[in-house]
Amino acid sequence: MALLGRGKFGVGLTGFAILFLVAGMIGFTFEGEVEGVPTPNAPNQAFFSDEPLPSNPLIGILSTEITLTWDRDDVWIGIVDEDEKNRCKDVPSFFSDESDCNGVSLDFEAGEADANADTGFTWEMESGTYFAALGAKDGALPAGAEVNIDYEAHIGHSLFSVVASMFTLGIGATLVYYGRE
Numbered sequence: 001m002a003l004l005g006r007g008k009f010g011v012g013l014t015g016f017a018i019l020f021l022v023a024g025m026i027g028f029t030f031e032g033e034v035e036g037v038p039t040p041n042a043p044n045q046a047f048f049s050d051e052p053l054p055s056n057p058l059i060g061i062l063s064t065e066i067t068l069t070w071d072r073d074d075v076w077i078g079i080v081d082e083d084e085k086n087r088c089k090d091v092p093s094f095f096s097d098e099s100d101c102n103g104v105s106l107d108f109e110a111g112e113a114d115a116n117a118d119t120g121f122t123w124e125m126e127s128g129t130y131f132a133a134l135g136a137k138d139g140a141l142p143a144g145a146e147v148n149i150d151y152e153a154h155i156g157h158s159l160f161s162v163v164a165s166m167f168t169l170g171i172g173a174t175l176v177y178y179g180r181e
Helices: 002-026 082-089 159-179
Strands: 028-038 062-070 075-081 121-124 130-136 146-157
Touching (some): 002 146, 062 075, 082 130
Antiparallel strands (some): 062 121, 062 146, 075 130
16 A cells, blocks of 8 residues: 555656656746836946846756847947946946946956847856946937847756756656555
């Protein structure tokens, strides 16, 4: 009787592991658009989002890859960590030497000042606090100009989740084997 219960549990565990493994390999993709983001009208200066980008609380279990594109070639967009944003907050905007915070001198986690708006950039999310950075490529932009940003996020397996799925699959198969009559 106890062996039969172990076998049924093993079948359920094996089925769950297989479904989780296949679902993670296929992944899940969602897309969206952020419209009407005001662009800076100051040359040689980076502007940062006030709020940090949403984080992935399951960063060790699930992998998230984000692709950003935008509709204007005269602006650059990037992602910086909290330390880089704080460093730039301490630099007065009227300086334009090597210590300033423009698209050339920023330490980007993803993106760059020369990125093409049509192809954008891809970022593999990491744990931490990150902010969006935006700036004008060549000189100032007209006041009131806006940029529309398209994003695509793909969520799938991380190395840990693949190993955990395989381990669970092995345990389930073992329970099925020893639970048979």
